[in-house]
Amino acid sequence: MLTVAEALKQIQESLSPIAPESVPITEAHQRICRQELRARENSPLFDNSAMDGYALKAEDTLSASKTAPVSLKIIDKIPAGTIASSELSAGEACRIFTGAPTPKGANAVIMQEDTEVQGDIVAIHREVACKENVRFAGEDITTDEILYESGDVLDAGAIGVLAAQGFTEILVGPKPKVAVIPTGDEIVELGQKLEPGQIRNSNAHMLAAQIERSGANATQGAIACDTLDALRQTLNESAKGSDLIITCGGVSVGEFDLVRNIVESEGQKVFWKVAVKPGKPLLFGYFRDTPLIGLPGNPVSAFVCFELFVRPAIEKLMGEKQNQNQFCSATLTQSVKPNKKRTEYLRGVYQIKNGEACVEPHLKQGSGHLRSITHINTLIEIPPGNEVLQTGTRVKIIILKN
Numbered sequence: 001m002l003t004v005a006e007a008l009k010q011i012q013e014s015l016s017p018i019a020p021e022s023v024p025i026t027e028a029h030q031r032i033c034r035q036e037l038r039a040r041e042n043s044p045l046f047d048n049s050a051m052d053g054y055a056l057k058a059e060d061t062l063s064a065s066k067t068a069p070v071s072l073k074i075i076d077k078i079p080a081g082t083i084a085s086s087e088l089s090a091g092e093a094c095r096i097f098t099g100a101p102t103p104k105g106a107n108a109v110i111m112q113e114d115t116e117v118q119g120d121i122v123a124i125h126r127e128v129a130c131k132e133n134v135r136f137a138g139e140d141i142t143t144d145e146i147l148y149e150s151g152d153v154l155d156a157g158a159i160g161v162l163a164a165q166g167f168t169e170i171l172v173g174p175k176p177k178v179a180v181i182p183t184g185d186e187i188v189e190l191g192q193k194l195e196p197g198q199i200r201n202s203n204a205h206m207l208a209a210q211i212e213r214s215g216a217n218a219t220q221g222a223i224a225c226d227t228l229d230a231l232r233q234t235l236n237e238s239a240k241g242s243d244l245i246i247t248c249g250g251v252s253v254g255e256f257d258l259v260r261n262i263v264e265s266e267g268q269k270v271f272w273k274v275a276v277k278p279g280k281p282l283l284f285g286y287f288r289d290t291p292l293i294g295l296p297g298n299p300v301s302a303f304v305c306f307e308l309f310v311r312p313a314i315e316k317l318m319g320e321k322q323n324q325n326q327f328c329s330a331t332l333t334q335s336v337k338p339n340k341k342r343t344e345y346l347r348g349v350y351q352i353k354n355g356e357a358c359v360e361p362h363l364k365q366g367s368g369h370l371r372s373i374t375h376i377n378t379l380i381e382i383p384p385g386n387e388v389l390q391t392g393t394r395v396k397i398i399i400l401k402n
């Protein structure tokens with residue numbers, strides 16, 4: 001059996017990012033940047049005032065104080081969006097507002113709270129340092145500086161900076177098309193009456209939500225019955241136009257678990273079985289040329305394996321460079337008995353208590369216990385072992401992007 005890390009590595013190495021597309025900046029939020037984006041211009045573009053006040057020459061204000069103010073002549077008024085009409089000379093000041101270009105000849109701005117105006121004379125109540133309250137051209141960003149690289153996530157800050165730089169179209173990773181195929185003779189679509197022994201198709205809806213949350217588009221395939229023909233037909237339909245197929249159920253060792261057979265005969269099996277709990281029978285391969293991840297049918301296994309394997313796979317398809325699971329550490333608030341052979345991922349709640357990161361596993365951890373995926377925000381990694389992990393043990397957790 002592969003370890004979780006080995007399995008993930010095999011998935012990541014098999015997949016390559018899909019060809020990028022150009023989108024308007026209004027659609028670029030949360031997408032993966034797929035080009036190097038360099039600053040087109042300085043930011044700020046021109047020297048400007050950081051305050052509402054008066055632009056002046058700092059050397060004119062030497063030893064100015066409230067009791068012995070320096071008087072300067074106001075020669076101009078510069079609201080934001082305009083420019084000064086003349087250059088400033090010694091003994092002069094310009095009324096200026098935040099964001100307005102500082103006039104030639106000025107090297108500082110005094111805030112209006114430190115002045116007093118009478119007619120066209122402003123009394124300066126304190127000494128002003130050269131460069132004070134001036135935002136200089138290029139002090140924030142200089143032309144040609146790298147802003148984002150291929151693989152970076154375009155977050156809200158990125159959208160702000162790129163809009164400020166005048167970018168209207170950006171090359172990004174497309175949203176992968178991920179087909180979800182539930183399998184099982186007992187599975188019934190929502191809204192239909194359940195006959196004895198049948199259960200609702202909850203997984204497909206849960207997985208579609210996880211897919212959308214990962215930045216991909218989910219398409220729902222029909223529920224495939226547990227026959228080779230039915231499975232082959234549904235997979236055939238779903239493979240068309242999909243970047244990735246996710247099946248759930250039918251990957252275990254029972255006689256009705258046929259997904260692996262189909263993958264072996266109509267494509268390629270890359271691996272089957274991972275030393276993970278829940279989710280041991282995880283399958284990865286290809287149906288014809290389309291990559292396929294076969295998730296176990298138990299809802300909790302499907303949920304956990306999606307987070308461990310499918311989300312990073314989707315991130316890889318989008319071209320995200322940070323496409324590994326991100327771990328941090330937290331303190332267990334309960335003791336935990338590890339599995340002897342498999343790395344276990346307990347569902348739990350992470351929170352800060354008295355300044356310390358703590359994590360509490362859900363009480364019910366069975367792979368059939370749907371309760372354990374409610375009101376959680378983390379997966380707790382418990383490496384295989386024989387020793388009980390006592391309360392207070394530091395463990396690794398994955399914070400869910402739920």
Ligand code: AMP
Binds near residue numbers: 183248250252297299
């Ligand atoms: P399997 O791996 O096909 O043996 O399925 C394992 C368990 O998961 C069984 O109890 C199935 O009924 C259940 N299961 C499979 N598919 C789904 C689904 N789409 N929604 C909810 N439960 C499912």
Ligand code: MG
Binds near residue numbers: 256
């Ligand atoms: Mg089944």
